[in-house]
Amino acid sequence: MTRHVVIIGGGQAGGRFAEALRKGGSDARITMLAEEPHAPYERPPLSKDVLSGKAAPDTTRLPVDWAALGIDILEGVRAESIDRGAKRVQPAGGGAPIPYDTLVLATGARPRRLAALTDADLPVFALRSLDDAAALHAILTPGRRILLIGGGVIGLEVAATAAGLGAHPVVVEMAPRLMPRGCPPLMADRLLALHRARGVEVHLGTGVIAVDWAGAGIIATLGNGERIEADGIVLGIGAAPDDGLAAAAGLRTRDGILVDGHARSLDNPDVLAIGDVARHPLPRFGVTLRQESWRHAEAHARHAAAALLDPSLPDYDDVPGFWSDQHGTRLLVEGLPQEGQEILRPAATESTWHIAGDGRLVGAATLGDSKAMAVARRLIAASARPDPARLADPASDLRALLR
Structure with missing residues (x-):
């Protein structure tokens, strides 16, 4: 019998999960409930090119042929409740309940x-x-x-x-x-x-x-x-996680739905939560975190889909990071740069580097130096302990720290 995966949420995380699951080899029936009357799309352009009128709304849609992948998207359909015992979702408006074998909550967040x-x-x-x-x-x-x-x-x-x-x-x-x-x-x-x-x-x-x-x-x-x-x-x-549906179904929440390293609810392994709505462990920093970024939505969704197909995968431990375009300048942030000692690297495009008490690089930020942040991400992922003096020296070659 073909399994049925139901995804609540038609945003970037929900869309990427569905795509990754199918392209990863799953033959399950996949149904997505999208509360908005739109196919899955990316949100970062909303505050920039779409808002300015430079780009049409259609350009934000994920470039995926959903029909060709056999993914059913129910646009404009909101989930009203979840019956975990019966394993079914009740759509708003009195429609027929939708049964599931695996439920994925990709409900995102709502503006405060x-x-x-x-x-x-x-x-x-x-x-x-x-x-x-x-x-x-x-x-x-x-x-x-x-x-x-x-x-x-x-x-x-x-x-x-x-x-x-x-x-x-x-x-x-x-x-x-x-x-x-x-x-x-x-x-x-x-x-x-x-x-x-x-x-x-x-x-x-x-x-x-x-x-x-x-x-x-x-x-x-x-x-x-x-x-x-x-x-x-x-x-x-800011935005609050849209976790009310999960809480009403008896799933534990704390500024987001609590999940493990495979995005499974701590209360029910047949229910996953991904993207903005999930509070997940981040082993490299020893914390649980809820992230709101394009990069996390992509990475968390893809990892959750891969882990559903292969439970032996390591836990999710991606380096956090985001960018923001303002006045033609790009802010880039890697890791958790609020932590540790701040080191300034003066240059035409300066950056800051953040060292924890044990010497590990835990964060970095810049206005415009994308090459420096590419190095920072790799160093953070490797739990590297770079020499602070070399980080602060604008004449030093950052790439040499990767050797």
């Missing part, structure tokens, strides 16, 4: 909301989907003031795109610096200078405590007493 935004009619936008990008693009016109709440990746990428379209972006970040979670302090300082040089107004160390109508626009009151006029608000205060 702000308590101060109590009026449902306020012009508030988030950016998580193609439809979100289309709605936000309509207000990014020359001269309009756009308030971006949150100075993380989404907030800063939207700010850069808005500035490029002639709008006036205003970023408000509660922390004393930009990108407090994903970027080391020195690179955050460089990003701040870059944004201000491009006309982005940035307020640090304060937050929005109230928003009121002011004619056709709004006025936001900050915690420090300042008031900001704007035509629209974009929320960039």
